[in-house]
Amino acid sequence: MGLFSFIKNAGAKVFGIGKTDKEEVAEAAAAEVKMEALAASKLEETARDLDLHVEGLSIFIDDDAATISGEAADQATKEKMVLLVGNSDGIATVDDKMTVAVAAVVVPEAQFHAVVSGDTLGKIAKKYYGNAMKYTEIFEANKPMLTDPDKIYVGQVLRIPALD
Template identity: 40%
Template sequence: MGLLSFIKGAGEKLFGASEAQAATADDLKKEVEKHGFNAEGLDIQVDGDKVTVKGNATSTEEAEKIALALGNTLGVAAVENELKVDSPAADAAFYTVVKGDTLWKIAEHHYGAGKGGKYEVIFDANKPLLSHPDKIYPGQVLRIPPLD
């Protein structure tokens, strides 16, 4: 999957995390589980502001979401996603939210003018990391799947 970049000063604040240092591997595992993913068998390693995750995922989508759950936490600047996938699919694009963004605006940017209504595709692609289409924040990284 590769290396994903994040803004380490943005994201969920976990116990023990700071802008200079990511949370512990155990706390990051809890974050993955909080979003409903199985963290059993995941090998999460923390080196300063870089997190490496190894193990297995059922799909490319799940592997990407696990990486986002780890990266969208305070103190993480990069996630090296080395998860092996049982059912590979095309990788999604990733987008870092900036001030003033909405999912509609992001959909128009990625899918083309007049396609803002496809924001639901982006919202669905980021569940359960997103609980509502209006609850995005600057610095957050989102999955942007290709349109069918």
């Protein structure tokens, strides 16, 4: 007869050792849900650390999609929350279900700009405002997520507020 080779982890689980494919899939799904909940918790913590005040903040992550709910103090905070979550690794879409506390002054919604190769805040300011020196408006609108006007990256989405 001789020696025969087999794939060790294939075949029926006749000895009660190992896990079935169903068990492995269930465990993988449970682990993914746990990781998504941990990521959502970290994002909520980061929002608090950055003083982004959203009453009843809730972030739910499912695969590469995030859903945010709660009541933002103002329109700028709402937009910054969307950017904080959306600019996080692994997040492709953000479903914004937040509301804004009633404000005395109505502020127009900002535009969003996805950074491409060669972009600078000055170049972006020139595009939206017609004046490259207005880059500080964009920088201020994206604080505290931006810490330096020269540190933007390709793919990052920035908030471009309307000028007064």
